[in-house]
Amino acid sequence: MIQIKDLHKSYHMGSNTLHVLKGINFEVKEGELVSIMGSSGSGKSTLLNILGMLDEADEGEYILDGVPIKNLNEKIAAKYRNEFLGFIFQSFNLINYKSALDNVSMPLYYKGIKRKERNEKALHYLEKVGLADWSHHLPSELSGGQKQRVAIARALASDPKVLLADEPTGALDTKTSYEVMELIQGINDDGKTILVVTHEHDIAQMTKRIVNLKDGIIIDDSPVEQVRAKQYV
Numbered sequence: 001m002i003q004i005k006d007l008h009k010s011y012h013m014g015s016n017t018l019h020v021l022k023g024i025n026f027e028v029k030e031g032e033l034v035s036i037m038g039s040s041g042s043g044k045s046t047l048l049n050i051l052g053m054l055d056e057a058d059e060g061e062y063i064l065d066g067v068p069i070k071n072l073n074e075k076i077a078a079k080y081r082n083e084f085l086g087f088i089f090q091s092f093n094l095i096n097y098k099s100a101l102d103n104v105s106m107p108l109y110y111k112g113i114k115r116k117e118r119n120e121k122a123l124h125y126l127e128k129v130g131l132a133d134w135s136h137h138l139p140s141e142l143s144g145g146q147k148q149r150v151a152i153a154r155a156l157a158s159d160p161k162v163l164l165a166d167e168p169t170g171a172l173d174t175k176t177s178y179e180v181m182e183l184i185q186g187i188n189d190d191g192k193t194i195l196v197v198t199h200e201h202d203i204a205q206m207t208k209r210i211v212n213l214k215d216g217i218i219i220d221d222s223p224v225e226q227v228r229a230k231q232y233v
């Protein structure tokens with residue numbers, strides 16, 4: 001589903017250059033649930049933004065569902081982004097003056113789907129995340145965990161091939177974090193390919209494979225069972 005080869009990314013600020021990604025190689029197969037772990041500043045969001053086509057690498061290859069992602073014009077990039085990718089953010093990024101239902105149906109509007117079908121689909125995905133009864137509430141009337149569920153329903157609504165989540169539990173308490181991760185596990189059980197960025201070990205251990213990023217390179221990439229086993233030797 002995702003193949004990246006020798007990916008590099010630097011930020012330039014005046015005469016300073018910050019080399020953030022220093023040759024990243026990895027593959028994600030369809031149906032995987034992978035976490036990208038690393039301390040703050042290790043380049044996790046930079047990597048996820050490149051995978052999400054929100055940013056471009058300086059060097060290297062990125063192939064998404066067989067399509068080389070390079071030098072695409074903004075229109076084609078936007079088309080692939082909408083078709084292939086769903087995003088979940090730490091801060092939920094919901095529209096405050098719109099109901100849960102309208103937040104979820106928004107991406108469908110941009111796909112040209114008619115109102116009736118939009119609302120039916122949005123309600124279907126709100127049901128999936130356990131919030132059918134909250135469809136007419138505004139984000140301000142929802143708890144943090146509920147807001148993130150709405151954001152997950154919104155990400156699912158366009159049936160993307162890959163879900164990308166950047167610290168999806170970063171703004172939630174421990175219990176709510178685990179509930180959101182259980183929801184993400186369930187969505188993966190239905191076959192969705194999911195990448196979760198986190199700096200928390202317990203959250204990473206709720207995925208199936210942990211990719212460890214440090215100083216711009218991958219220092220470890222292991223199935224979760226192996227990571228758990230290592231903790232006890």
Ligand code: ADP
Nearest residue numbers: 011018020038039040041042043044045046047
């Ligand atoms: P993480 O998500 O792992 O905390 P980031 O990918 O956000 O790390 O950032 C990696 C490094 O790149 C940090 O030192 C950060 O300050 C820097 N950085 C991120 N985005 C930019 C930007 N747009 N311009 C300049 N520096 C940036």
Ligand code: MG
Nearest residue numbers: 044045046166
């Ligand atoms: Mg980050």
